[in-house]
Amino acid sequence: MKHLIKNGTLLLWNGTEYSLEQKELLINNSVIEKIGGITPEDAELCEVTDAENKLIMPGLINLHTHVYMNFMKNSADDLPFNNWLFDRILPIESKLNKDDFYWGTMLGCIEMLRTGTTSYLDMHICENECAQAAMDSGMRAFMGKCIRGEDLYEKDGDFSKALEEQEKYESDLIKFVLSPHSVYACSEKMLSQVADEAEKRNMLKHIHMSESKKEVDDCLEKYGKTPVDFLESSGFLDEKTIAAHCVKLNSNDIDILRNRKVNVATNPSSNAKLCNGIAPVSEMLREGVNVCLGTDSAASNNTLNMFREMNIFSLIHKAKKEDATTLSATEVLKSVSINPAKALGMKDEIGIIREGSKADLIFVDLKANSLFPNNNVVSSLCYSANGSEVESVMVGGKFLMKGRQLTVIDEERVYFEIDKICRKYL
Ligand SMILES: [Zn+2]
Structure with a gap:
């Protein structure tokens, strides 16, 4: 299937900065084949989309989430972390059945698509159902069953289930990563086993790291090291590691992240909501950390809207540093596109518009009141957009939303099922 996208404004990256260009796009199956210079022969048998007044930009990449929890939003707020987790979230999670995970994930996919996210990195706790929902949504997903415990190879443990899921669902759009939960949920032995398996299988590792003061204090007490230092000495950290949070870091931790080329997924809203603080992002960027x-x-955000996250990300760090030059709009935009693409091992394939990259694109309405006038489009994406400006979404050359209508997911059915789930548990 070929698509010709006409009259749109492309957001392009030249290696240093973003620029806007009025050029046609030719998409052949899942890939951008040509940018501009499209001949009448190229355009033969194409499905044509008129993108006048639309910004065509790379779909956003959410590098740390647990999508199935979407139905829990606004069900446990204004609570201290331990009450939030142990009194509210875990008791609900323990009762969920497989269908609940499926519909919860579908609800999250709707929210992501409607707000311009095309790829996400998911840590889930229910093998098969979350991957099935990702597949049914048409989104690009990187996922892994959360691994916890003492020994990776225990019978019927998380690892064996994670591998079974990978075997069943891995595809061009769905890739699997190894997801040990954290230093407090996995033994030292298990973390080394995960590192060995990841290397052997050429897989990414996705872990929560240094999220809270308690996590760091407990790790210091148990191992005499910070979580970063401890994982470093376990041989866990490398350029194929994606570490979520990284809030409570000292300067030695940041040196390790830089030296090991660890990718950091920062989560400013969640860290603020659960009172864990503000990650040292400008310090990490200064050291060249991705x-x-x-x-x-x-449940800890309470949305998967990456435009809102970009806005909070930018403002929270400017306020923390009392320096308006902290985190430019360009740096923020890179943190949802070019940087996570690199972390996921898909540099130049997603997160950027170039010939040969995947056609994971979003169409943003430049006439939307929130963005108009278009004095500086990169700034408006960071500071003014709220996600509602996303008009169409394409993943791998296929429209999953067109003219604000979802084309693959049956939205009404999902809401019907979620209503039932909420009546059952909340
Ligand atoms: Zn998390």
Whole structure:
């Protein structure tokens, strides 16, 4: 299937900065084949989309989330972390059945698509159903069953289930990563086993790291090291590691992240909501750490809207540093596109518009009141957009939303099922 996208404004990256260009796009199956210079022969048998007044930009990448929790949003707020987790979230999670995970994930996919996210990195706790929902949504997903415990190879443990899921669902759009939960939920032995398996299988590792003061204090007490230092000495950290949160870091931790080329998924809303603080993002960027943005779950955020996250990300760090030059709009935009693409091993394939990249694109309405006038489009994406400006979404050359209508997911059915789930548990 070929698509010709006409009359749109492309957001292009030249290696240093973003620019806007009025050029046609030719998409052949899942890939951008040509940017401009499209001949009448090229355009033969194409499905044509008129993108007048639309910004065509790379779909956003959410580098840390737990999508199935979407139905829990606004069900446990204004609570201290331990009450939030142990009194509210975990008791609900323990009762969920497989269908609940499926519909919860579908609800999250709707929210992500409607607000311009095309790829996400998911840590889930229910093998098969979350991957099935990702597949049914048409989105690009990187996922892994959360691994916890003492020994990776225990019978019927999380690892064996994670591998079974990978075997069943891995595809061009769905890739699997190894997801040990954290230093407090996995033994030292298990973390080394995960590192060995990841290397052997050429897989990414996705872990929560240094999220809270308690996590760091407990790790210091148990191992005499910070979580970063401890994972470094376990041989866990490398350029194929994606570490979520990284809030409580000292300067030695940041040196380790830089030296090991660890990718960081920062989650400013979740860290603020759960009172864990503000990550040292400008310090990490200064050291050249690859900083990417994630929402965390909708139970701790309470949305998967990456435009809102970009806005909070930018403002919270300017306020913290009392310096308006902290985190430019360009750096923020990179943190949801170019940087996470690199973290996911898909540099130049997603997160950027170039010939040969995947056609994961969003169409943003430049005439939307929130963005108009278009004095500086990169700034408006960071500071003015709220996600409602996303008019169409394409993943791998296929429209999943067109003219604000979802084309693959049956939205009414999802809401019907979610209503039932909420009546059952909340
Ligand atoms: Zn998380």
